Amino acid sequence: MSQLFNRAGMSSSTSGTGTVTLGSALGAVAVNTSSWLSFTAAGVTDQTVVSYLILDSNGGWEAGTGTFTAAGTTLSRTPKFSSNSNAAINLSGTEQVFVTALAADGGDVLGGTTFPMRGFDTPVNLGFTASSDGTLLTVNVVGNNGANPTPTNPVFIPFRDPTATAGDPIWRIVTSALSINTNSAGASLGSPTSKAFRLWVVAFDNSGTVVLGLINCSTATQIFPLVENLVASTTNMSGTANSAGVFYTPAGINLVGKSFRIIGFIEYNSTGLATPGTYTRVPDFMQLFGPGIKKPTDPVQYSTASTTSQTARATASFATALSGSISPSSAANPIRIDWTGSTGGSNGLNGGSIRIARGSTLVGQSQRLNNQGSGTVITAGAGFGIDLPNATGSTTYNIQIQGDGTNSAIFPGVTTAGDGGFMLMTEIMG
Secondary structure (H helix, E strand, O other): OOEOOOOEEEEEOOEEOOOEEEEEEOOOEOOEOOOOEOHHHHOOOOOOEEEEEEEEOOOOEEEEEEEEEOOOOEEOOEEEEEOEOOEOOOEEOOEEEEEOOOOOOOHHHOOOOOOOOOOOOOOEOOEEEEEEOOOOEEEEEEOOOOOOOEOOEOEEEEEEOOOOOOOOEEEEEEOOOEEEEOOOOOOOOOOOEOOOEEEEEEEEEEOOEEEEEEEOOEOOOOEOOOOOOOOEOOEEOOOOOOOOOOOEEOOOOOOOOEOEEEEEEEEEOOOOEOOOOOOOOOOOEEEEOOOOOOOOOOEEEEEEEEEOOOEEEOOOOOEEEEEEEEOOOOOOOOEEEEEEOOEEEEOOOOOEEEEEEEOOEEEEEEEEEOOOOOOEEEEOOEEEEEEOOOOOOOEEEEEEEEOOOOOOEEEOOOOOOOOOEEEEEEEEOO
């Protein structure tokens, strides 16, 4: 990114449209009776990119960015605006060259590239892309213009201070190409076969060098959080990178106790990949992280169902006592199902059960319903399970019960008005 310096202005006797050879610091001019500083005296160091303004005695003007070279005292020219239809003007040899601010410079990061005037905020000028060569997945960080970061197209990323007792943000600036790939076939990151999955893209602060990472945060039994206020360690990417819940960084790079920020996520739809770890196609969906975007373990939506009708089942096969549905927003998201309601059994029930099911698929574990006495016994009951339905359409969950072939399992155990069974279905970001 170009930098600003106070009161830098120099003369030039360069002709033509090429690099400007700088002369001496300007003396008093008509509009200012104070002299100017040379670029070096103002603090401009060799190879610094600055914003410049050229005023020519022939009336031409040009503003842009250029690289200052101390040896020979030159300034390259990349015009952004000029009196020559925004192209380089033809210098007469009697021009003046200034370091100045352009309208696009600074903005909300004014104050310098090392310590921009922002807190632990969203990254600036950040985008990312994903591509596939038929086997490997590659993720690249880009600027908002879709091009790789450069000194004139920088990406700013804030990280927490790795010191636990420090409360300041640490901003890192990416000024060159930054990417990660899956290195070799087999790097599934714990993704399933032919089912939807999501990979999160993160950036680590490796003591000033930004390193990309990938992580799969959900399985059929666990959802791993991404907690940006904690430091994390990583494993280098290889053909055996096949575990969910692990941060993988590029081959040969293992990090210990480093701060990270979420960049976004990539997602494959319900067909997934036929061979996990062989990325035969690009992701079906990509999302840059920012305000309003859910993180792993965050609830996405809720749906409920209830009943006050009692179901009794003596047969030793399952029957539905309560049914409800939810339409997941993503096939990669898990669904948590919670149920409450009194349960019971009749006349010495031995071996009855209650369970959660999606069609014929058991969710979680069945619970035994027994009654070792005579008559009907009702007790409080509750349970939950986590499911990966791999669907976005309406998905139905059932609370089912079975008896022991003679005696009945009961749900809900309605004994007074208002008693009943309740089911809560929660879509969770995975």
